[in-house]
Amino acid sequence: MSAEKLLKEYASGRRDFAGLNLANANLFNSDLIGVNLTKADLRRTNLVFAFLNKVTFNHANLSGAKLGGATLNQAIMMSANLSEADLHGAMLQRVNLFGANLSLANLMDANLSEADLRSVNLRGANLRGAILSATLMREERGYPPTNLSGANLRKADLRGANLSGADLAGVDLSSANLSEATFSRVNLQGANLSGAIASGTIFTEANLSNANLTEANLKGANLTKADLKNANLRLANLFGANLTKANMSMTTLSNAGLIQAILNGSDLSRSLLDKANLSQASLVDAYLVRANLDGADLSEAILTRAEMSGASTIGTIFSGATMPDGKSHT
Amino acid sequence: MEDLNLLEEVIESLEQDSNVLRIKRLILFTCHDSWSNDVNEVKALHVRQLVQELMTIFPDLNKLKHKLNSQVKQLSKQSDYLLAADNIIDCLGFLYTLRDEGKLPYSFLNPELSSDSQNGSVSTKSEATEKTEDDTIPHKHNIKYLRNLFDLRADISRNVSPLHAKILLFSTLNYRFSPQERDWSALYTYDIDDLIQMIFQTYETVEALETRLTEVSQTLDQPEEAKRAAAVILQAIKPFY
Numbered sequence: 001m002s003a004e005k006l007l008k009e010y011a012s013g014r015r016d017f018a019g020l021n022l023a024n025a026n027l028f029n030s031d032l033i034g035v036n037l038t039k040a041d042l043r044r045t046n047l048v049f050a051f052l053n054k055v056t057f058n059h060a061n062l063s064g065a066k067l068g069g070a071t072l073n074q075a076i077m078m079s080a081n082l083s084e085a086d087l088h089g090a091m092l093q094r095v096n097l098f099g100a101n102l103s104l105a106n107l108m109d110a111n112l113s114e115a116d117l118r119s120v121n122l123r124g125a126n127l128r129g130a131i132l133s134a135t136l137m138r139e140e141r142g143y144p145p146t147n148l149s150g151a152n153l154r155k156a157d158l159r160g161a162n163l164s165g166a167d168l169a170g171v172d173l174s175s176a177n178l179s180e181a182t183f184s185r186v187n188l189q190g191a192n193l194s195g196a197i198a199s200g201t202i203f204t205e206a207n208l209s210n211a212n213l214t215e216a217n218l219k220g221a222n223l224t225k226a227d228l229k230n231a232n233l234r235l236a237n238l239f240g241a242n243l244t245k246a247n248m249s250m251t252t253l254s255n256a257g258l259i260q261a262i263l264n265g266s267d268l269s270r271s272l273l274d275k276a277n278l279s280q281a282s283l284v285d286a287y288l289v290r291a292n293l294d295g296a297d298l299s300e301a302i303l304t305r306a307e308m309s310g311a312s313t314i315g316t317i318f319s320g321a322t323m324p325d326g327k328s329h330t
Numbered sequence: 331m332e333d334l335n336l337l338e339e340v341i342e343s344l345e346q347d348s349n350v351l352r353i354k355r356l357i358l359f360t361c362h363d364s365w366s367n368d369v370n371e372v373k374a375l376h377v378r379q380l381v382q383e384l385m386t387i388f389p390d391l392n393k394l395k396h397k398l399n400s401q402v403k404q405l406s407k408q409s410d411y412l413l414a415a416d417n418i419i420d421c422l423g424f425l426y427t428l429r430d431e432g433k434l435p436y437s438f439l440n441p442e443l444s445s446d447s448q449n450g451s452v453s454t455k456s457e458a459t460e461k462t463e464d465d466t467i468p469h470k471h472n473i474k475y476l477r478n479l480f481d482l483r484a485d486i487s488r489n490v491s492p493l494h495a496k497i498l499l500f501s502t503l504n505y506r507f508s509p510q511e512r513d514w515s516a517l518y519t520y521d522i523d524d525l526i527q528m529i530f531q532t533y534e535t536v537e538a539l540e541t542r543l544t545e546v547s548q549t550l551d552q553p554e555e556a557k558r559a560a561a562v563i564l565q566a567i568k569p570f571y
Binding site: 028029048049068069070071088089090091093106108109110111113128129131133154155157159177179197239259260277279280299300 | 399403408409412413416477480483484487488491492493494495496497509514517518521522523552555
């Protein structure tokens with residue numbers, strides 16, 4: 001069907017256009033609110049600035065479609081194919097994209113707040129500056145987890161989002177805002193979180209091995225049992241963060257702020273804690289074998305039963321600290 | 331360009347902090363090495379004045395951080411004061427950024443000089459433009475400032491198609507952009523946050539911005555949508571001026 005015919009039929013009240021072939025059609029700035037385009041062929045269709053609120057696109061093929069600036073609020077796009085689609089600056093609030101394919105799609109500056117992104121494929125997608133606050137990406141039993149590996153999420157807004165179990169290997173989250181988001185069991189191996197805001201973020205059992213967290217703000221974050229092996233947390237702010245049983249073997253924590261942090265039972269073997277501030281931190285049962293604590297501040301820290309053989313402590317401050325044998329350091 | 335609203339907001343948030351007495355005591359101790367146990371005396375101190383003094387005596391945020399830490403070390407109730415110190419740095423970090431961007435009133439930064447002179451903003455602005463590549467990592471202490479920027483983006487993108495807002499901002503700063511154009515690479519280079527930063531650097535007052543946005547919106551392909559975008563942007567951005 002041609003674009004003109006479609007708009008004519010729409011004007012006369014028709015809404016059901018399921019299975020239609022509209023590939024390459026020009027529907028720039030069109031009003032198609034509420035239509036049913038289930039299983040329609042919309043490859044490379046021009047829908048820039050179109051009004052598509054509440055449209056149904058389930059299983060539709062929108063591969064390569066141009067949807068820049070389109071309004072898709074509350075659209076239902078389950079299992080839709082949007083690979084390489086252009087959604088630059090589009091409105092997708094509360095959209096349902098369950099099971100959709102958005103690999104290599106362009107979602108720069110798009111607004112996806114409160115969208116359902118469970119089991120979505122976003123591999124290599126461009127989400128720079130995108131708003132993903134309160135989105136749901138939690139792993140669902142029986143479905144593949146949401147995959148964002150290699151995606152660009154620079155400066156993205158992920159406040160309050162739920163990404164439990166998602167795959168974010170190698171993502172760029174530099175300068176993104178992840179406050180109060182849930183990243184439990186997320187794969188962030190090799191990810192870039194440099195300068196990210198992650199205060200109060202939940203990273204329990206997350207894989208952050210080899211991740212770059214330099215200058216990240218992790219104040220009050222929960223990193224219980226997280227894997228931070230070989231990660232770089234230089235100059236990061238971990239005030240009051242919970243790192244109980246976290247694996248920080250060979251992790252760089254030079255100049256990091258760990259005031260009042262909880263590191264009970266954590267593995268800090270061969271880690272770099274030089275010039276880190278661990279005042280009042282709790283390191284009960286911590287494993288600090290061959291850790292570098294040169295110039296670190298451990299005043300009033302609690303090191304009860306901590307294992308420190310081979311640790312370097314040149315210029316380390318221990319005033320008021322509870323040493324491994326339980327005695328107080330003068 | 332003065333951010334009186336943001337400055338007042340920061341001062342207000344310190345005044346309202348449950349830890350305010352400790353915060354005031356700590357600032358007093360840091361500025362004058364004098365400790366006050368008199369609750370009434372501490373209550374009578376004004377946060378505004380204390381913050382002003384602190385910023386004057388410690389123009390370098392890192393040096394302030396070190397000084398605060400060393401002051402806390404001298405206290406007996408370190409635990410309580412560590413949190414106060416952290417809150418001071420969070421709030422003041424924000425003010426230091428505003429200062430570096432020439433957005434603090436001259437009278438605030440130089441209380442002893444005449445408040446008639448508003449030329450201070452020019453010199454602080456030139457400092458801001460000298461920023462090097464090292465400054466590309468966002469201000470790690472300026473959490474409030476960054477959060478406000480995220481909220482600003484969310485406010486704009488909630489009420490108008492982000493692409494309409496982006497085209498208007500881009501056209502205001504560079505050249506008139508038409509969606510009919512084939513080459514969108516220029517628009518892909520900047521994200522909305524980048525464009526907002528450039529707006530702050532280019533337009534000193536919200537009135538100047540309003541005039542320009544109105545002018546430009548009339549020249550675009552879809553002037554009605556551009557007009558709406560202009561209104562949304564102005565409302566969201568006003569508190570920053």
